[in-house]
Amino acid sequence: MGTGGVSQAAARLAAKPGRAPQGSSGDRHVPGEPGVWILLFGDMLVFGVFFATFMYQRSLAPELFDESRQTLSIGIGLANTLILLTSSLFVVTAIRAIRSSQRLAARWLLVGALACGLAFVGLKVVEYTAKVNEGHTPNQNAFYLYYFILTGLHLFHVFIGIVVLVLLLTQAGKPDLSVNRMAFVEGGACFWHLVDLLWIVLFPLLYLVS
Amino acid sequence: MHVTIEKAAAWLGLAMVGGFLVMFWFIAGLIPPMNPSDSAQQTAQIYVDKEWRIRIGLALMILFAWLFAPFFALLSRQVRRIEGYWGVMSLTQVMLSVTFPFGFSLCALFAVAAAYRPERNPDVTQALNDMFWFIFVGLVGPLITQVVILAFCVFIDKREVPSFPRWFGYFNIWYAILGVPGCAIYLFKSGPLAWNGLFAFWIPLTAFTIWMIVTTVMLVKAVDVEAAERESNAAERVWEPAA
Amino acid sequence: MTLSLFRARSTVVWVVLVVATIVSWAVGSEHGTGSAIAVVVLGVAVFKVRYVGLDFMELREAPLLLRGMFECYCVVLWCVLAGMYLWL
Numbered sequence: 001m002g003t004g005g006v007s008q009a010a011a012r013l014a015a016k017p018g019r020a021p022q023g024s025s026g027d028r029h030v031p032g033e034p035g036v037w038i039l040l041f042g043d044m045l046v047f048g049v050f051f052a053t054f055m056y057q058r059s060l061a062p063e064l065f066d067e068s069r070q071t072l073s074i075g076i077g078l079a080n081t082l083i084l085l086t087s088s089l090f091v092v093t094a095i096r097a098i099r100s101s102q103r104l105a106a107r108w109l110l111v112g113a114l115a116c117g118l119a120f121v122g123l124k125v126v127e128y129t130a131k132v133n134e135g136h137t138p139n140q141n142a143f144y145l146y147y148f149i150l151t152g153l154h155l156f157h158v159f160i161g162i163v164v165l166v167l168l169l170t171q172a173g174k175p176d177l178s179v180n181r182m183a184f185v186e187g188g189a190c191f192w193h194l195v196d197l198l199w200i201v202l203f204p205l206l207y208l209v210s
Numbered sequence: 211m212h213v214t215i216e217k218a219a220a221w222l223g224l225a226m227v228g229g230f231l232v233m234f235w236f237i238a239g240l241i242p243p244m245n246p247s248d249s250a251q252q253t254a255q256i257y258v259d260k261e262w263r264i265r266i267g268l269a270l271m272i273l274f275a276w277l278f279a280p281f282f283a284l285l286s287r288q289v290r291r292i293e294g295y296w297g298v299m300s301l302t303q304v305m306l307s308v309t310f311p312f313g314f315s316l317c318a319l320f321a322v323a324a325a326y327r328p329e330r331n332p333d334v335t336q337a338l339n340d341m342f343w344f345i346f347v348g349l350v351g352p353l354i355t356q357v358v359i360l361a362f363c364v365f366i367d368k369r370e371v372p373s374f375p376r377w378f379g380y381f382n383i384w385y386a387i388l389g390v391p392g393c394a395i396y397l398f399k400s401g402p403l404a405w406n407g408l409f410a411f412w413i414p415l416t417a418f419t420i421w422m423i424v425t426t427v428m429l430v431k432a433v434d435v436e437a438a439e440r441e442s443n444a445a446e447r448v449w450e451p452a453a
Numbered sequence: 454m455t456l457s458l459f460r461a462r463s464t465v466v467w468v469v470l471v472v473a474t475i476v477s478w479a480v481g482s483e484h485g486t487g488s489a490i491a492v493v494v495l496g497v498a499v500f501k502v503r504y505v506g507l508d509f510m511e512l513r514e515a516p517l518l519l520r521g522m523f524e525c526y527c528v529v530l531w532c533v534l535a536g537m538y539l540w541l
Contacts, residue, residue, distance in 0.1 A: 030519060031511045035377025037519060040510075041526070042384040046413060048530055053408060055534055059541030078478050082471060089467040092509045093458050105458060138398070145401045149409065153391065160387070180376075184365070186511075187380075193509045197502050201530070203474075204498045208481035209491040209538065 032187030033180075040194050043157075047198050050153070051205060054146050061142060068143035069207065071136060076127045077207045080120050081199060087116030088196040091165075091189050098172055098185065106172040110165060113192065117162045124155055147206055154198055161195040164188040212440075216284055216433045223281025224426040227419060229274060230314060238267030240321070241415075243343065243406035246399040253339050254332035257325050264325040268318040275315035282307030285360070285425070288373050288432050292363040295451055299359050306352040313352070317345035343395070343405040350392040350414070357382040357389075357421070371439070373432040381424060388417040466508040470501050492535045499531040 030037075058065045094109035128148075131137075138148040168188050171181060235241040239260050244253065257264065286307055290300035324338035364372070364379030392414045395405040402409040443450070481494040503524065507513045512520045 028516045029511075029514055031515055033376060035375070035380040037380075038377055039380040039384045039387075041522065042381075043387065044526055046388060048526070048533070049413070050409070051530070052533055052537060053402065055537035056541065059537060074478070074482055078474070081474050085467060085470050085474065088505065088509050089463060092463045092511075093461070096461065096463075097458050100458075102458065109458075138401075142401075149401070149403055153409070156390065157387075190510045193505055196509070197505045200470075200474075200501045200505065201498050204477060204481060204494045205534070208477065208494050 032190050033183040036183075036187035036190060040190055043194060044197070047201075050150060051201060054150060054205060057142050057146055064141060065143045068136075068141060068147075071134070072147070072207050073127050073130060074207050076123050077203050080123050081203045083116045083120050083123070084196040084199050087113040087120075088193050090116065091168075091192050094168075094172065095186060095189050098177070098182075101175075103172060103175065107169060110169045110172055114162065114165045114169070117158060117165060117192075120158060121155070121162075124151070124158075150202060150206065154195070154202055157195050157198065161192045164191050213433055213437045216287075216436075217430050219280035219284045220426045220429040220433070222277055223284075224422055226274065226277050226281070227422045229277075230271065231419075233267045233271045233274075236267075237270070238264045238321075240264065240267070240342075243347075243411055244339070245406055246340075246343070246395075246404045250332035250336040254328070254335045257335055257339070258328045261325050261328050265322055268322045268325075271318045272315045272322070275311040275318070278311045278314070279307070281426075281429075282310055282356075284429055284433070285356070288429065288436070289360065289363050291436060292367045292369075292373060299363060303356060303359060306356045309352045310356075313345065313349055317342045320345070347392050347405040347411055347414075348395045350389050353418075354386045354389050357386045361386070371435055373435050374428055378424070378428050382421075385417050385421045389414050463508050466504050470504060473497050473501055491538055495535050495538070496531055499527050502530070503527045 090109045090113035094106045094113065097103070097106035097109060131144075136144050138145045165188075168185055171177060171185050174181075177185065231241075244256060248256075282303075286300055286303040289303045290296055293300050320338050321342040324335045324342070328335070361379040361382035364374045364376060364382070367373060391403060391409045392411070394403040395407075395410050398404040398407070398410075401407055405411060440450075477494045477497040481490060506523045506527070507520075510523075512523050
């Protein structure tokens with residue numbers, strides 16, 4: 001945490017790492033760096049295809065999908081959505097803390113986000129185990145096939161996101177971040193928000209809309 | 211001279227992707243893929259119907275798969291330049307590059323074996339056919355590892371004129387993520403993660419083709435960066451480390 | 454000190470997102486196939502996606518091209534998914 005008020009304010013004014021040079025279009029700043037958006041938009045695009053595929057499969061057997069949907073653990077799904085939203089709040093606040101050089105706060109916030117991520121994984125394990133114990137496996141029907149595959153692919157992204165959060169944690173401890181490092185940190189934060197974003201679509205798609 | 215050979219290696223890699231598509235798709239007709247839930251009889255019938263297409267197309271692949279090697283040699287050299295010496299990353303690139311042509315030729319050997327004696331027991335044909343798809347679609351680890359190492363190298367390149375632009379690093383991560391689902395085909399006989407599925411076959415195939423095109427262009431540009439550095443080093447009489 | 458960090462737009466957005474999540478869960482969990490509720494639920498999802506992008510990913514201050522691409526994605530996603538739900 002900061003020391004005296006004056007030195008904090010000075011630090012905040014002096015250290016604005018990662019802000020692109022102020023352009024004529026009024027301070028528009030690319031979050032992270034342009035390259036990271038190839039990854040983020042690319043992933044959003046492919047998941048868009050996944051979502052559409054699910055809807056197509058649903059159209060082939062709407063009653064089956066609705067019936068199977070009702071056997072899902074919607075409480076766990078809801079909890080997981082709120083957990084990821086909270087983790088995203090922690091991450092965006094941590095970025096603000098890094099920008100204003102409040103390194104300790106940033107690290108605690110990232111630890112919080114990490115804890116949320118691990119909680120998500122834990123709940124997913126509980127959910128998958130419960131489903132399998134009730135006899136619902138990917139081979140059961142088209143709905144459960146896509147349920148396991150889509151949430152599984154998302155879980156894969158959560159794992160990557162957790163690794164990214166750990167990397168951000170190491171960077172948040174450093175007193176000085178070069179422009180490239182800060183861009184990487186912002187990009188990493190955006191990747192975590194992507195993980196949240198994808199689940200925000202997956203939860204209603206699988207648990208509510210089918 | 212170096213520059214010409216290096217650029218030729220890059221373009222040869224891209225040409226081989228075209229060649230692969232011609233051999234596997236137009237000649238052999240193995241793309242679009244067969245259905246993993248076909249019975250042994252149905253699979254054997256496909257090999258009877260397409261016997262000569264498969265044998266010719268894949269014989270060509272077995273002969274030409276090795277022409278991927280110079281492309282990956284160039285890729286390994288670029289990683290070595292960034293690493294500064296033949297370190298762990300560059301050597302891993304070389305080792306994994308050795309396995310890459312096998313991803314095409316080894317699987318082709320199984321399919322050709324299946325097509326070689328179409329009058330045999332259909333169960334044997336089906337087993338050989340399974341092996342083809344298991345290797346062709348499912349063996350994703352080596353290339354994924356290569357591109358992850360490449361992405362890492364792009365990000366750590368601290369030289370004034372880097373070999374690759376930073377967006378190329380993110381692009382490689384995107385490809386790696388898309389390529390991973392292929393590994394799940396051993397668990398499914400139908401659906402999007404089967405060897406003929408959207409997530410395990412079509413998306414990785416599309417991403418792979420895009421990756422080869424983009425990487426070829428990036429390698430050609432990196433060769434120019436290296437040539438310029440070589441010239442300025444020669445002028446200042448700085449030697450390239452032997453290892 | 455940390456508390457002042459939370460006095461920002463992103464925290465307000467978080468509250469909105471949490472409320473939207475709970476509302477769509479309450480509304481959406483009981484309905485048959487082919488209902489308009491589903492279109493609304495999908496709309497709420499895209500609304501949430503938009504806020505995550507604009508205020509968490511900080512696209513609000515991004516160059517207009519980048520922000521435009523994101524907003525386009527949101528609109529197209531909702532149209533495609535709702536359209537497939539209603540008409541396939």
